[in-house]
Amino acid sequence: MRFQDNWSPATLVATRDLAPGIREFILRPDGYACAPYPVGSHIKVSVFIAGQADVRSYSLVGEADPRGYRIAVRFAEDSRGGSRYLWSLQPGARLDVTSPTSLLQVDWQRQHYCLVAGGIGITPLVGAAQALMRKTPNVALHYAVRSRGDAAYLDELSPLLGDRLAVYAADQAQRLDLAGLFAGLPAGTAVLFCGPMRMLDAARAAWAACGRASSDLNYETFGSSGRLATEPFKVRLRGSGEEIIVPRDRSMLDVLNAAGHEVMADCRRGECGVCAIDVVAVEGEIDHRDVFFSEEQKHDNRKLCACVSRAHGVVTIDTLERADAL
Missing domain, CATH: 3.40.50.80 (Nucleotide-binding domain of ferredoxin-NADP reductase (FNR) module)
Structure with a gap:
């Protein structure tokens, strides 16, 4: 996989409100060394939603800070619950974070x-x-x-x-x-x-x-953004006919894995395409929220990135073991 997640326990050392609905969090991992990280880096943060452990990804703000990792989180009522959880925390709270990783490519030889x-x-x-x-x-x-x-x-x-x-x-x-x-x-x-x-x-x-x-x-x-409002939708598995409901506060990827259908994943941000699965039919509309597929591929609706994309209605998917992943 492209990312090797190295998790560390961390302390929320400070928060501040930057604007209405936007709060900054400073997370200091145990043994934090304030090491430089690439432009465009993000970290994954452990969260609890409806009593279940989950993971969210947030961009790091600014260059390395001696106080810890800086992230900013917009409180979103229509999100999957990560912002509500983080906004509920007070300084001193303990949670787990990963080391920074980046997919953003910067050509340092440009003039402008x-x-x-x-x-x-x-x-x-x-x-x-x-x-x-x-x-x-x-x-x-x-x-x-x-x-x-x-x-x-x-x-x-x-x-x-x-x-x-x-x-x-x-x-x-x-x-x-x-x-x-x-x-x-x-x-x-x-x-x-x-x-x-x-x-x-x-x-x-x-x-x-x-x-x-x-x-x-x-x-x-940011994978929570899309063209359509976030709402529950149904996934139907071709062959078995099994139907699974994806609630508004969970991803298709997480729900499929929890139901025992192993879907490989890496970035969980709609960027790498590892979790892409085949689409057989759509009764409604797919809301492609990834940046991996081209506009033409999204229009064709032959695949979707299960980590971020959603739908209105019912999506029928083919086998989760893709030929190109074997």
Whole structure:
């Protein structure tokens, strides 16, 4: 597997509210050494939801901090419960975390960099801005939020970037024009993006329309975001006809594994494709929340990433032992 999870017990040493509905948590593993980690790194955090142990993944904010790992969590009523659990904790609470890992590729040889964030997607880009600004002044960050009061980490980003930071507040009729932004970038600019799925879809479409190289657009998203509201749905197994309900607060991956149908997984963020399973039929609509499959593949509905994707209605899947995984 791409990730080898090294778990350590950790202490929640501090919290602070960054904006309405966004809280920062500082988690200090036992024996923490404040070692540098790659840009775009995230950690997995143990949580308890409805009395059951589960895992959530969060981007690390900024570069290595002597106090511990920094994450920021948006409280989401329609989430699977991870944010509710973390928000219930007080400093001194004990939980388990993994060592940092990253899938974000940064080409350090570029002359120009453009960072684009939507909402809580700012979290991995704080450290990216810090690292890139030590290399070149040609770094700009475009940050789209519902209101300026929702913009987390401006206290760190504003002095770092100055007029190279642009904030777009929807409640002030300020719109981030991705097509215009991308069209005006110098040739060879590397773009790092993190935001909700709809914004990512718009970014990829605008990038392609500009005729830019797809390899110059690097992105992350958060698997809880999708086009459709989160609700329970049904999975039907081809052959046996067994039907399994996936509740709104659990992933398809976890429910299938709990029912004894072993599904391999790695990142659990919709990025690596290890948990992809075959789709036979759809009675309703699949909400693909991964960044592994292309738009054409998602439209075909032949596979889905069980770790993050959901559905409305019933999804019939084929054998969980895929030929290409044997």
